[in-house]
Amino acid sequence: MADRIRVVVVGAKGRMGRETVKAVLNDPELELVGAVDRSLNGVLVAEVTGVETGGLQFSNDLDKTLLETKADVMVDFTNPAVIKGNIDTAIQYGVRPVVGTTGMTPEEIAAWDESCKERGIGGVIAPNFAIGAILMMRFAAEAARFLPHVEIIEMHHDQKLDAPSGTAIKTLELIAKEREKMGQGHPDEHESIAGSRGGDYEGMRVHSVRLPGYVAHQQVIFGGLGQTLTIRHDSINRESFMPGVVMSCKEVMKYEGMVYGLENLLF
Numbered sequence: 001m002a003d004r005i006r007v008v009v010v011g012a013k014g015r016m017g018r019e020t021v022k023a024v025l026n027d028p029e030l031e032l033v034g035a036v037d038r039s040l041n042g043v044l045v046a047e048v049t050g051v052e053t054g055g056l057q058f059s060n061d062l063d064k065t066l067l068e069t070k071a072d073v074m075v076d077f078t079n080p081a082v083i084k085g086n087i088d089t090a091i092q093y094g095v096r097p098v099v100g101t102t103g104m105t106p107e108e109i110a111a112w113d114e115s116c117k118e119r120g121i122g123g124v125i126a127p128n129f130a131i132g133a134i135l136m137m138r139f140a141a142e143a144a145r146f147l148p149h150v151e152i153i154e155m156h157h158d159q160k161l162d163a164p165s166g167t168a169i170k171t172l173e174l175i176a177k178e179r180e181k182m183g184q185g186h187p188d189e190h191e192s193i194a195g196s197r198g199g200d201y202e203g204m205r206v207h208s209v210r211l212p213g214y215v216a217h218q219q220v221i222f223g224g225l226g227q228t229l230t231i232r233h234d235s236i237n238r239e240s241f242m243p244g245v246v247m248s249c250k251e252v253m254k255y256e257g258m259v260y261g262l263e264n265l266l267f
């Protein structure tokens with residue numbers, strides 16, 4: 001049997017981290033060799049995830065874990081505050097970053113593309129790993145060619161730190177490639193309550209809803225003469241992201257440079 005791909009999960013006790021630990025353990029081509037989390041050093045991973053991990057313990061030391069485990073891939077679901085340092089560390093050690101954490105700039109992604117190429121490794125930054133979300137973004141970009149008036153409503157659980165979501169930003173970027181920058185709504189409109197019209201990206205409006213009960217949902221609404229079109233995606237649980245994470249761990253072994261968006265591995 002070919003060697004399995006050695007995976008370290010960072011943010012392993014978080015909502016996405018725990019799901020990723022299970023997904024890696026369940027895939028015959030992947031091997032879970034490390035679980036990093038800042039607050040559970042020494043605790044058995046099995047105690048938190050509920051799945052047997054052969055005595056693996058959490059570590060709070062990313063450098064040590066990446067080096068000692070001879071990891072091939074680092075999967076990161078942490079926090080905008082720490083993701084930059086984590087990616088730099090992984091690339092420095094020649095470990096391929098597969099990143100779901102949101103909140104980095106196009107300039108940072110371009111710099112990581114360069115450093116991945118210099119190091120001769122691949123990387124993935126995917127604002128959304130769910131295949132349905134990738135299709136929603138692709139269909140939205142297509143629709144914008146014909147219906148350029150568009151607003152996005154994204155809805156997430158109320159523990160989410162960043163707004164708008166990484167998925168909404170990626171959707172706006174993809175649509176912006178297909179339509180000219182333009183104003184929307186009445187030129188004289190004013191907000192009686194600040195922020196009522198949402199964020200503005202090249203004239204497109206984006207609205208972020210945060211409520212308990214939601215997981216991750218997005219509507220892209222297009223308006224035309226006498227009609228509207230709504231393209232909607234719902235992640236109803238975090239398993240929805242796992243096929244994309246697992247695929248990325250495998251695909252990232254095959255190329256050099258940082259890929260931004262799962263669509264680049266799919267289409």
Ligand SMILES: NC(=O)C1=CN([C@@H]2O[C@H](COP(=O)(O)OP(=O)(O)OC[C@H]3O[C@@H](n4cnc5c(N)ncnc54)[C@H](OP(=O)(O)O)[C@@H]3O)[C@@H](O)[C@H]2O)C=CC1
Nearest residue numbers: 011014015016038039077078079100101102126127128129
């Ligand atoms: N690309 C995709 O498909 C998806 C991306 N995401 C993104 O993934 C990220 C994580 O989401 P989620 O799992 O829900 O978040 P959680 O808050 O559940 O988990 C985050 C994990 O990161 C750790 N962490 C947070 N801050 C720090 C820090 N300063 N230093 C070290 N570790 C830290 C947390 O540890 P502690 O508990 O000690 O704070 C926790 O284990 C978010 O950016 C989210 O937007 C989420 C879903 C899908």
Ligand SMILES: O=C(O)C1=N[C@H](C(=O)O)C[C@H](O)C1
Nearest residue numbers: 102127128160165166167216
């Ligand atoms: O924080 C989340 O939960 C999610 N974050 C990602 C984003 O910001 O788009 C992906 C998904 O929407 C869930």
